[in-house]
Amino acid sequence: MPEVRSYEAYCSVAKALDLVGERWTLLIVRELMISGPSRYTDLLHGLPGIASNLLVDRLKELEEVGLVNREVAPPPIATSLFHLTDRGHALKPILEELGRWGAPLMENPSGKEAFQSHWLVFPMELHLVDHTPKRPPIKIELRTGEEPMVVETVNGQIRTHRGSADNPNVILEGRPGLILGLLTGRLPLDEARRRGLKLSGDTAVLKRVIPAPD
DSSP states (O other): OOOOOOOOOSOHHHHHHHHHOSTTHHHHHHHHHHHOSBOHHHHHHHSTTOOHHHHHHHHHHHHHTTSEEEEEOOTTTOSEEEEEOHHHHTTHHHHHHHHHHHGGGGSSOOSOSOOOGGGGHHHHHHHOOOSOTTSOOOEEEEEOTTSOEEEEEETTEEEEEESOOSSOSEEEESOHHHHHHHHTTSSOHHHHHHTTOEEEEOTHHHHHHSOOOO
């Protein structure tokens, strides 16, 4: 076990926080959960603001407690790849609940916060629902941040991944707050458009996945 600050409490919550409660730790887990096996440089890019030496330390700690494995990939990658162990993947429900709890805090972005488009994976898969799973699958392309993302229905489930879609049913383009607000049901389409959201395609498709109002 690494030498980490401990609450020294015989409590499962305290013991869990001994391992994953340090700053940046759960965000490293988030990156590996979204992207899969990643190079050190991939993680550094996906965690704007983290110091290089701190990322090294956190990865070492996560390896030592069995949440992350490191392996050397063969050519042409020929570098170390970090990936979550089964124990690391078991943190997914915790990250999902943190994302659910934190969603209301994203309603008023400051405009100064870092954003990367792949961070949309968790909120999209957490909030969107395929209301008519027996109908043909749909694809929604999101254009915000540094790369496009695709939201699609797959066997009644919502899947989100990097890249562009072939023949998307609808394309949404605009600030991340507008796209998140619309697709999580917090912002009406007319209002999102008024604030600058661009939409092309079949707007009816959106009703299939946007959650019903509370």
